[in-house]
Amino acid sequence: GAVVSQHPSRVICKSGTSVKIECRSLDFQATTMFWYRQFPKQSLMLMATSNEGSKATYEQGVEKDKFLINHASLTLSTLTVTSAHPEDSSFYICSATGRVNSPLHFGNGTRLTVT
Amino acid sequence: KQEVTQIPAALSVPEGENLVLNCSFTDSAIYNLQWFRQDPGKGLTSLLLIQSSQREQTSGRLNASLDKSSGRSTLYIAASQPGDSATYLCAVRLDSSGYSSASKIIFGSGTRLSIRP
Numbered sequence: 520g521a522v523v524s525q526h527p528s529r530v531i532c533k534s535g536t537s538v539k540i541e542c543r544s545l546d547f548q549a550t551t552m553f554w555y556r557q558f559p560k561q562s563l564m565l566m567a568t569s570n571e572g573s574k575a576t577y578e579q580g581v582e583k584d585k586f587l588i589n590h591a592s593l594t595l596s597t598l599t600v601t602s603a604h605p606e607d608s609s610f611y612i613c614s615a616t617g618r619v620n621s622p623l624h625f626g627n628g629t630r631l632t633v634t
Numbered sequence: 635k636q637e638v639t640q641i642p643a644a645l646s647v648p649e650g651e652n653l654v655l656n657c658s659f660t661d662s663a664i665y666n667l668q669w670f671r672q673d674p675g676k677g678l679t680s681l682l683l684i685q686s687s688q689r690e691q692t693s694g695r696l697n698a699s700l701d702k703s704s705g706r707s708t709l710y711i712a713a714s715q716p717g718d719s720a721t722y723l724c725a726v727r728l729d730s731s732g733y734s735s736a737s738k739i740i741f742g743s744g745t746r747l748s749i750r751p
Contacts, residue, residue: 562723562743612677620685623668623739627677
């Protein structure tokens, strides 16, 4: 089946630093990738939608200058949390899909802890 | 605005029971609906995908139904096992942007399922 690889799985960083999270589709071309944030015992909150080769579309309330998304190829999207603060600590999950009638496949998530 | 609701929020049943998880959505203009499973601290695993033209999908002990007109989907789990314990989420893909693959996917808040040995 389709596989989405997300790296790193865990990261601890100091306040003020930037962290990059990668999301790769391993065996299919991901025309669209989604980035989600999940707080404990809550559902996924969509942060942004990125299409290959174009700018990401951010959800209301998500700072595009803080959460930089790049989708440079059909197999890779990156989320960079810039100048991270403790309140950015969360579980970040990416997902990818090809055609509109294709399933959505998820990475295993990245646990970000900002100290 | 599309809203997706899952009831109950949590469910605990003894091993071996058949059970049904519910998902409802307010706008029937969906492209498809997908059920996922999430284990603690992990990503999501796709279980079943139902296109808007379909009424049900089956995989092993799982059966998902879709009634678009009433805005409902159910996930039926037969002969439940302790390994089925997880959070189950349903997600609808909106049809508002036609055939664009960038159409949004809206998640329910999930049902935390616990199967007692």
